[in-house]
Amino acid sequence: MGTSARMRIPYSRLNNPSSSPHRVFFIPLCTSRRFFLLITAALLVSFAYFAWSTEESMGEETRMPTKPRFSLDEMRGFALRKSLSADYKPSYYTKSATSFDRMLMERSSRFDISSTDVLVFVHIQKTAGTSFEKFLVRHLSIDRPCECTQKKKRCVCRRPGGSTNQTWLFSRYSTGWVCGLHADYTELAVSACVDTVLEKKEGAGRRRRYFYTSFLRDPITRYISEFRHVSRGATWMASRHMCNGRPPNPDELPLCFDPRIGWEGVSLDEFLSCPFNLAANRMTRMLADLTLVDCYDTTKMEKKKRDGIMLESAKANLRSLSFYGLKERMDDSQWMFERLFGLRFTKRLSEWNKSKSNDTVVTPETMRKIREANALDIELYAYAVELFDERMEKMKREGLPHILPEPTLPSASHFIDDSPHGDLSKSKAILPVNEEEEEEEDDRYEDSERYA
Known part of the structure; x- marks a missing residue:
């Protein structure tokens, strides 16, 4: 109770x-x-x-369109499997490079193919670089044409006059990928790989002037073209990405795919989703001085600051180039190159201005993501177009050495048949039957190219 x-x-x-x-x-x-x-x-x-x-x-800075196919640990493991070269010794800016303005204003700074001048090409993927480099070795009218051998990709481009073995061209089809597959401005110029290679081949202490050149392309079509290239089987695994004397480690640059399998057949969404895909803002990265941003180590600098430094560096180096062309304006690019360097091609570059990226179906949402991923390249390209127009106007006002009319030019580079039963007297001036098909073959198997 x-x-x-x-x-x-x-x-x-x-x-x-x-x-x-x-x-x-x-x-x-x-x-x-x-x-x-x-x-x-x-x-x-x-x-x-x-x-x-x-x-x-994440939407502002690092959002990925879809979840990456592989985890970060897996991508680091893939990078560990990649064969990286370490035989690289940098020396900074030991030779002079000649800018466009200097070439235009000083007659003594014009390119002299018979002297010690060297034309260096910075080959950015999918920007018409392959076509331009082939024109340099095959369709350039000079007193001593480059000697190209059938079924071999490299040509010998010796200076005119005498028995000199010196080269006037540092490019894929002359010296080969001696600084790594698609070596960037940091590898070629900042770390002086060009100097190291030529001094080893031709002797140290020779005074040279370097004329750095390149080609750029609309960032969206370039990115889609690279996607198409990779989906057909290319990976550029042989690229070294050397910076400050070493390649990036697996923590700094993991791989988006298993190198034992490759990335053939990759979808556009998967291509976009990997945060370590170097296709994004590739032109900015390849023209910038990466030593200014601790190379590929993204942990030491806030992303916005890092992007700003890379973009400004790329713009500055673009201004310092002797010449750069635009894929969308091949005729103008050819006009500028010929008058600036006092040389002439025997064919029109615009005849080879073809792309397979135009028939790629892209949804509006995917296009938005592509633009976000390439924001730096979009700004760089807009700057490049404006600068290109300014240079065109300067050249028209200043006037440059007269280019000979085409009928009076000597024959272009020739090919030699090195087969056992080949008749050399009949093989000169032989060109590939279909250069577009040959370029596609080079594009597909570029990774397998190795040069001594």
């Missing part, structure tokens, strides 16, 4: 602490329960806000 009465305490007595010995226990219990519910609700709201804000911030 006493127990039942104690359990049925009137509400009026609960409001009077002095009237019930149970009040001391009931108040803390009630307060603790409310406090727990409030804390739980606050945590849930905080978690939801954190997830939302994180997604928003």
Whole structure:
């Protein structure tokens, strides 16, 4: 009876602490329960806000269109399997490079193929670089044409006059990929690989002037063209990415695919999803001085600052180039090159201005993601077009050495048949039956090329 009465305490007595010995226990219990519910609700709201804000911030900087196919640890493992060369010794800016403005304003700074000048080509993937380099060795009218051998990719481009073995051209089809597959400006110029190679081949101490050149392309079509290239089987695994004397380690540059399998057949969404895909903003990266941003180590600098430095460096190096062309304006590019260098091609570059990226179906959402991934290249290309127009106007005002009319030019580079039964007298001036098909073959098997 006493127990039942104690359990049925009137509400009026609960409001009077002095009237019930149970009040001391009931108040803390009630307060603790409310406090727990409030804390739980606050945590849930905080978690939801954190997830939302994180997604928003990723949309601004690092959001990936789809989940990467492989985990970060797997991609690091792939990079470990990649064969990387370490026989690279940098020396900074030991030779002079000649800019466009200097060539235009100083007659003594014009390119002299018979002297010690060297034309160096920075070959950015899918920018018409292959076509331009082939024109340099096959369709350039000079006194001593490059000697190309059938079924071999490299040509010998010796200086005119005498028996000199010096080369005037540092490119894929002359010296080969001696600084690594598609070596960038950091590898070629900043780390002085060009110097190292030529001094080893031709003797140290020779005074040379370098005329750096390149080609650029609309970033969106270039990116899609690279995707098509990779989906056909290319990977550029032989690229070294040397910077400050060493290649990037697996933590700095993981691979997006298993090198034992490759990336052939990759979808555009998967191509976009890998955060370590160097196709994004490739032109900016390949023209920038990467030593300014700790090379491929992205942990030492905030992303916005890093991107800004790379973009400004790429613009500065673009201005310092002797020449750069635009794939979308091949005729103008050819006009500028011929008058700036005092040389002439025997064919029109625009005849080879063809692309397989134009028939790639891209949804509006995917296009938005491609633009986000290539924001730096888009800004760099807009700057390049404006600078290109300024250079064209300068050249028209200043005037340059007269280019001989085409009928009076000597024959272009010739091919030699080195087969056992080949007749050399009949093989000169033989060109490939279909240069477009040959370029596609080079494009597909570029990774397998190795040069001594």
